[in-house]
Amino acid sequence: MTQPHLQLPPARPANEAEARAVQDALRDRVVLDEPGPSPAEPLVAVGVDVAYDDARDVVAAAAVALDADSLTVLAEATAVGRVAFPYVPGLLAFREIPTVLDALGRLAVTPGLVVCDGYGVAHPRRFGLASHLGVLTGLPVVGVAKNPFAFRYEPPGPHRGDSSPLLDGTEEVGRALRTRDGVKPVFVSVGHRVGLETACAQVLRLTRGYRLPETTRAADTLCRRALKDA
DNA sequence: GCGACAG
DNA sequence: ATCTTGTCGC
Numbered sequence: 001m002t003q004p005h006l007q008l009p010p011a012r013p014a015n016e017a018e019a020r021a022v023q024d025a026l027r028d029r030v031v032l033d034e035p036g037p038s039p040a041e042p043l044v045a046v047g048v049d050v051a052y053d054d055a056r057d058v059v060a061a062a063a064v065a066l067d068a069d070s071l072t073v074l075a076e077a078t079a080v081g082r083v084a085f086p087y088v089p090g091l092l093a094f095r096e097i098p099t100v101l102d103a104l105g106r107l108a109v110t111p112g113l114v115v116c117d118g119y120g121v122a123h124p125r126r127f128g129l130a131s132h133l134g135v136l137t138g139l140p141v142v143g144v145a146k147n148p149f150a151f152r153y154e155p156p157g158p159h160r161g162d163s164s165p166l167l168d169g170t171e172e173v174g175r176a177l178r179t180r181d182g183v184k185p186v187f188v189s190v191g192h193r194v195g196l197e198t199a200c201a202q203v204l205r206l207t208r209g210y211r212l213p214e215t216t217r218a219a220d221t222l223c224r225r226a227l228k229d230a
Numbered sequence: 231g232c233g234a235c236a237g
Numbered sequence: 238a239t240c241t242t243g244t245c246g247c
Contacts, residue, residue: 050237052238087238089235095238096237118236128236149236187236 006105007138010098012084019091020125027127029135036140036194037112039201043068046111047215048103048133050096051227052083058230059083061099062222064215065109068205071214077106078226089149090124093132100133113194113202114141115215120191122151122166122173134192141191142199144213148176148187156185161204163188175200179207186211 008026013019037043045068050061058080065075079102085094096118104111120130120143130143148166153176156164160181166174166189174189177200188203190196206213 050238052237054238087237089237092236123236143236145236147236150234 006101006136008136010101010136011094012098013094016088016091019085019088019094022094023125023127023132026132026135027125030121030127030131031134031193032121032190034140034193034195036198037202039198039205043202044074044109044112045202045206045215046104046107046114047213047217047219048100048114048116049216049219049223050099051223053227054083057083058227059095059099060223060227060230061096061103062219062226063100063103063107064218064222065107065111066206066215066218068113068202071206071208073218075108076222077103077108078222079103079106080226080230092118093129096129097133097136101136104137111139114139114191115203115206115213116141116143116191117216118145119143119149119174119187120189122149122168122187122189124150126173128189128191130189130191140193142194142202143174143189143191144203144216145187145189146212151187153187158182163200172196177203179204179211179213180209183211
């Protein structure tokens, strides 16, 4: 099982205090001064997602690579593992990342951009799942969340493409982005090696007809199937 | 101190 | 995340 994108092995903290210490130690490695892949150029966009069966202690991850323009599936990969960490708000990455890395490592193409569920720098310690995954892989990563977590926002305009700041106090940590007319926005934040403008543009590019990007929809479907077959 | 809180 | 069918509406 090769993992061509791996820069750092995933930490396996034994408790919450250790997990927070890992986040504090790694967050300085997040790169925020790159614009990221241009929405005007061809792109291999990879969606990652995870499904759980806590009763069986099983977790299944999926990575699906799409051509960002045609939305054609270029490659798929899955991985199955043991649940490595409980769900704790702020520590989601430790629950998802080990199996996600396995799936990414089995993907036959190199991602130009990874899209994951959850947040990047919109995080209590500015090191959410998307940033964590970015630092470990070195890849550009954006986070797309379905809920505003602990942050505040004013509703964006009613049309697709409208957005408003996602705020932690007065600091903009992401954007509430309307991906469909009149539908609840998604919450986009930068993970690693992508700017917020580009992140939103790419999320819109990958979203057609549904609230969520096709990358996450495809990964969601695949990891659920992988969990059943596990 | 208590509750809320990505998935 | 997960428990879960049909149904109302564009």
